[in-house]
Amino acid sequence: MNETIRSILGRRSIRSYKPTPVEEEKMRIILECGQYAPSAMNRQPWHFTVITDRKVLDKISAENQKVMLKSEAEGPQRAAKDPDFDSFRGAPVAIIVSGDQDAGFAAADCANAVQSMAIAAYSLGLGSCYLASFKIAMEKPEGAYLLDELGIPQGYKPLYALSLGYSNESLGERAPRQENTVTFIR
Numbered sequence: 001m002n003e004t005i006r007s008i009l010g011r012r013s014i015r016s017y018k019p020t021p022v023e024e025e026k027m028r029i030i031l032e033c034g035q036y037a038p039s040a041m042n043r044q045p046w047h048f049t050v051i052t053d054r055k056v057l058d059k060i061s062a063e064n065q066k067v068m069l070k071s072e073a074e075g076p077q078r079a080a081k082d083p084d085f086d087s088f089r090g091a092p093v094a095i096i097v098s099g100d101q102d103a104g105f106a107a108a109d110c111a112n113a114v115q116s117m118a119i120a121a122y123s124l125g126l127g128s129c130y131l132a133s134f135k136i137a138m139e140k141p142e143g144a145y146l147l148d149e150l151g152i153p154q155g156y157k158p159l160y161a162l163s164l165g166y167s168n169e170s171l172g173e174r175a176p177r178q179e180n181t182v183t184f185i186r
């Protein structure tokens, strides 16, 4: 077991954070790890939006809550009625990763960047959680104004986010891995 493998196996999704800010230096290292993720034809079709202002995260979350409350589906409705509802789970930082809509593999490339950042964060003593539900409102016409406010470049679409901060969670056992997911051809 080396440090890299320990970090890959040790990373968990963290959904409760201390309000302690994340050091600028750590954020820069984490972003660099995202920018060095593999991408198809090395297009690097990503844009990283680092949000450290909780007021901005609260605004995005409140817009999501409004959309979810109007949903026909029971799950989102119930989640949105939680008095502690927060799309970013109280994290002091979120990094939104947007993909260039002209790049055929942007979803895979941006996913690679998020995973690299999550592992880097863990190795630096930080918790993180991969998020897709943060963009519910910004994908709707009524929430599209958020893209401008966040300075998402034209032609880019938010795909994933990574919440980031010091964990305030004591985690239970990991879910077992699914069986029969590997075939060796020898």
Ligand SMILES: Cc1cc2nc3c(=O)[nH]c(=O)nc-3n(C[C@H](O)[C@H](O)[C@H](O)COP(=O)(O)O)c2cc1C
Pocket (backbone or CB within 6 Å): 011, 012, 013, 014, 015, 129, 130, 131, 132, 133, 134, 160
């Ligand atoms: C593409 C993707 C989207 C995800 N979206 C969310 C999300 O919106 N909210 C959330 O709490 N977790 C989200 N997760 C985290 C998963 O729930 C989590 O990775 C999974 O349960 C396994 O747990 P672990 O990360 O601790 O190993 C997402 C993960 C991926 C890969």
